[in-house]
Amino acid sequence: MTTTLPPAPGVPYFDWSSRYEGWTDHVLTAVREAAESDEFILKSRVAALEARVAERTGAAHAVAVASGTGALTVILAALGLGPGDEVVTPAFSFISTASTVALRGARPVFADVDYDTACLDLGAAEAAVTGNTRALLPAYLFTTHPDMAGLAELAGRRSLALVEDSAVGLGATVDGLPAGRHGTAGVFSFFPAKPIGGAGDAGMVVTDDDALARDVRMLRNHGQDLNVRFLHHKVGFNARMDEITAAFLLRRLPRLDEFLTVRRELAQEYNDRLAPLAPDLLTPPGGYGDRAVYTYVVRARRREELKEFLAGEGIETVVYYPKPLHLQPAFAHLGHQEGDFPVAERLARECLALPLHPGMRPGAVAQVADAIERFYRGAR
Known part of the structure; x- marks a missing residue:
């Protein structure tokens, strides 16, 4: 008899109810x-x-x-x-x-x-x-x-x-x-x-x-x-x-130090799992010891395809930021063009934020990492 496992729960990005549970x-x-x-x-x-x-x-x-x-x-x-x-x-x-x-x-x-x-x-x-x-x-x-x-x-x-x-x-x-x-x-x-x-x-x-x-x-x-x-x-x-x-x-x-400790641990867990995927996917610089971890942002080749794949797996991601400031319509009067700030433009093409906050359920980071590994290993 074959046992069908229920699908894994989704991993929302902001997940406000979990972030503020108990508050x-x-x-x-x-x-x-x-x-x-x-x-x-x-x-x-x-x-x-x-x-x-x-x-x-x-x-x-x-x-x-x-x-x-x-x-x-x-x-x-x-x-x-x-x-x-x-x-x-x-x-x-x-x-x-x-x-x-x-x-x-x-x-x-x-x-x-x-x-x-x-x-x-x-x-x-x-x-x-x-x-x-x-x-x-x-x-x-x-x-x-x-x-x-x-x-x-x-x-x-x-x-x-x-x-x-x-x-x-x-x-x-x-x-x-x-x-x-x-x-x-x-x-x-x-x-x-x-x-x-x-x-x-x-x-x-x-x-x-x-x-x-x-x-x-x-x-x-x-x-x-x-x-x-x-x-x-x-x-x-x-x-x-x-x-x-x-x-x-x-x-x-x-509770700030407690929140920061959990965020650092989650970021390091992501790093440990995702670092072997370089150069297709690059993790943030490690050494989170004294840093304030806010959003966990990777730099991904084929970002839009990865984002779409993760959405299909029930994993929500966010692009920070899809257009650099010098190319925003609000600053068109400054006269900048594509190519003026190539690193900023490259990051705008590659950056993708993965879910990270202290209220994440156990196993959520592993679920996200597993999905990302499937995407890139299936593409090789």
Whole structure:
């Protein structure tokens, strides 16, 4: 008698219900606490979260904002960037590393990225610096980070601000320093998919610069005086964190190291299984010990075929990012063409994110790896 095994369950990519299993009561408690305290925006829980992040990172100031993009927005405004200024930033990244520059009236100057890390290449960044350059804005991506020590040296040597888009990096140590602590200011994002995972959009600015922190605090709240209501020193933004979000994050922050440990273990399991498939499929650089693992992104030959095959196996994947920034319609006015940043363009053709989060069921990584092995070995 032949026994037919039931099909393996699918492996969703975001899988929100598993990511937040057991946290419903924490969300409800946060809502109840805020409602009963009559504190809703920029009050005691926000201040407590700022204090905890400052303590964890060693920053003199941590300023809570409404999103990671909001953090970049208020930093660039506080730095006084505007028309005629240039900011060197990677050609392969999420759009906010460039859009926040453009919204200041400044020019995002793209530089190519390193193929292994997908992060801003130090040599390319230095070559892009001109007499109009005011800042460097590198971004952490996926499981990796830029050469922050090298970029800090470049910024110091050329008298540039260094704004560290470490949105995915809270809890990581990079070149001997906590993520976000290498330059003028750093940012973190608490978007639900990020390693700490909030209950909605939120972000944080960290800096040791007293004047910059003061301006960021004003700019996040319509440029309002820090002590006198309805007195506005600057034209600012509504980039304020709410108390419910802060209350939930105060419950999540003590678990961050646990979340990161699981993410590192899952990434290493993927690496161990998939490394033999090179050069058809390349894994991220190993050595996850102090890194903040966000998304697990491989570089795959025949990516679209692989993605379609995995979908047929019930495995959901995501492409980060299908078009590099210099070829986005939003930046067509900068005049770039295909071939200007070849590494960024190659990554846009090859990168594929596999499911990875601490709530994954046991055996899910092996299921994904088995399917990928079947795809490539069947093609050889």
